[in-house]
């Protein structure tokens with residue numbers, strides 16, 4: 001009886017560790033390689049550096065346009 005409980009606990013622990021290690025893993029490599037964001041800025045059409053696309057996944061704006069966009073959004077909110 002004790003054995004089956006130990007086995008159940010062990011299986012539970014293995015399952016939990018598998019879930020944790022999956023969550024700890026960074027973004028899949030394919031997302032890093034291709035990026036979920038476009039290669040070019042939708043604002044000015046300039047190429048978005050891969051470093052920026054990695055740092056800000058999903059961004060469609062280059063750093064300049066993003067700064068400009070944020071400034072305008074802040075002005076609209078009256079801050």
Ligand SMILES: [Zn+2]
Nearest residue numbers: 041044062065
């Ligand atoms: Zn731009």
